[in-house]
Amino acid sequence: MLKKIGTVELKPGMFVVDTGISWLENPYLYAHEGLVGSESDVRRIRDEGYLEVFIDTRRSLFGRDPDGVSDEEILSGALQQLEDPGVLEPQVPVAEEMRKATVLYDTTVRYARGIMDEMRDKGVVDMSEAEPLVDSMLGSITRNTNALVGLAKLRNVDEYTYTHCINVGLLSMVFGRHLGFGPVTLARLGLAGLFHDLGKARIPDDILKSPRRLSPDEFEVMKGHPGIGFEYMRERGGVPEEVLEGVYEHHEKHNGLGYPRGLRGEQISVAGRILAVVDVYDALTSRRVYKEPMLPHKALSLMYGMRGQDFSPGLVERFIRCLGIYPVGSVVELNTGQRCVVSEANLRNPLQPRVLIVHDSKGRPCSPRPLDLAGQTAVRIATCLDPVGVGIDPGRALGAM
Numbered sequence: 112m113l114k115k116i117g118t119v120e121l122k123p124g125m126f127v128v129d130t131g132i133s134w135l136e137n138p139y140l141y142a143h144e145g146l147v148g149s150e151s152d153v154r155r156i157r158d159e160g161y162l163e164v165f166i167d168t169r170r171s172l173f174g175r176d177p178d179g180v181s182d183e184e185i186l187s188g189a190l191q192q193l194e195d196p197g198v199l200e201p202q203v204p205v206a207e208e209m210r211k212a213t214v215l216y217d218t219t220v221r222y223a224r225g226i227m228d229e230m231r232d233k234g235v236v237d238m239s240e241a242e243p244l245v246d247s248m249l250g251s252i253t254r255n256t257n258a259l260v261g262l263a264k265l266r267n268v269d270e271y272t273y274t275h276c277i278n279v280g281l282l283s284m285v286f287g288r289h290l291g292f293g294p295v296t297l298a299r300l301g302l303a304g305l306f307h308d309l310g311k312a313r314i315p316d317d318i319l320k321s322p323r324r325l326s327p328d329e330f331e332v333m334k335g336h337p338g339i340g341f342e343y344m345r346e347r348g349g350v351p352e353e354v355l356e357g358v359y360e361h362h363e364k365h366n367g368l369g370y371p372r373g374l375r376g377e378q379i380s381v382a383g384r385i386l387a388v389v390d391v392y393d394a395l396t397s398r399r400v401y402k403e404p405m406l407p408h409k410a411l412s413l414m415y416g417m418r419g420q421d422f423s424p425g426l427v428e429r430f431i432r433c434l435g436i437y438p439v440g441s442v443v444e445l446n447t448g449q450r451c452v453v454s455e456a457n458l459r460n461p462l463q464p465r466v467l468i469v470h471d472s473k474g475r476p477c478s479p480r481p482l483d484l485a486g487q488t489a490v491r492i493a494t495c496l497d498p499v500g501v502g503i504d505p506g507r508a509l510g511a512m
């Protein structure tokens with residue numbers, strides 16, 4: 112199991128994991144993967160100023176943790192503590208919604224690129240187009256959540272800055288809807304997500320694109336980005352409170368160790384808490400120049416290990432329930448050897464989503480064939496795969512239904 116601990120708890124024999132979490136926003140996270148050899152290693156890590164570290168308890172030398180507990184079992188265990196969410200059924204099939212959602216996603220990427228460039232170059236942004244775009248995204252989510260959530264996985268590495276803003280916006284709306292919020296609040300969560308990193312446009316490039324770990328002074332500058340975005344939008348006027356709170360508080364942590372204000376627990380607004388979960392999930396599952404994307408179920412399992420520290424108690428569990436153990440767009444192998452793309456999450460039984468079979472049992476590409484795993488007794492998901500490694504493009508497969 113992946114667990115986040117303070118470096119004060121780090122011991123020789125523990126196995127450190129590189130999660131790919133950006134050290135740009137987490138310079139105090141030690142992420143040099145491998146076994147910690149000795150007490151002097153531990154001292155060095157602490158002396159270099161690292162405060163936190165992710166460890167994999169299954170790979171430690173202590174061997175106390177039961178082997179063979181999969182991420183799926185951890186996630187299933189987390190979900191057993193939650194009540195049945197009451198499923199919001201899609202209004203249209205995902206294939207029908209996918210066409211509209213693709214056009215909308217591309218339009219929103221162009222808009223997001225525009226606002227970040229304007230903010231950087233002119234110090235002002237035209238926010239008037241944001242509301243209709245967010246309303247359209249909400250419409251798509253209401254018709255069939257799976258289309259936009261699937262598209263969020265198609266991100267282009269070069270466009271990360273923009274797709275990340277959009278994904279945080281749309282996933283915040285999806286999560287908020289799952290939590291039972293109405294359309295007005297959901298649209299505000301969408302706007303907060305879209306603008307959450309606006310302040311980064313004012314952070315100097317030598318910090319924002321630094322190829323090395325930031326110095327404490329540089330990190331102080333970086334920590335200013337939520338406040339810069341917040342101040343800009345507050346001065347501009349007419350921006351709803353939830354949007355301002357979401358932008359200002361998306362890096363606050365439940366345990367008070369976040370920034371910029373070090374708020375803790377219920378001091379953090381609901382919008383701030385939701386954005387914090389979604390922001391980390393999208394960052395972990397994104398492909399970046401310097402890292403491969405983490406598989407969604409691994410990212411969720413890792414975030415489950417951060418519950419009660421970074422995130423409000425219970426919130427990660429609900430996010431897992433919202434996305435499913437195998438979120439839409441995940442590539443999985445069945446016990447039959449067939450490979451599939453998850454096309455619709457099953458919120459009642461997250462281990463049994465709807466899938467599209469895209470490779471036959473011998474690993475040969477085949478024309479996509481839908482299969483509902485719900486109620487199947489002999490066929491089940493055996494493992495989750497890296498789509499690139501097996502040559503499957505989940506977006507194309509989903510669009511091809």
Ligand SMILES: [Fe+2]
Nearest residue numbers: 307308361362
């Ligand atoms: Fe941020």
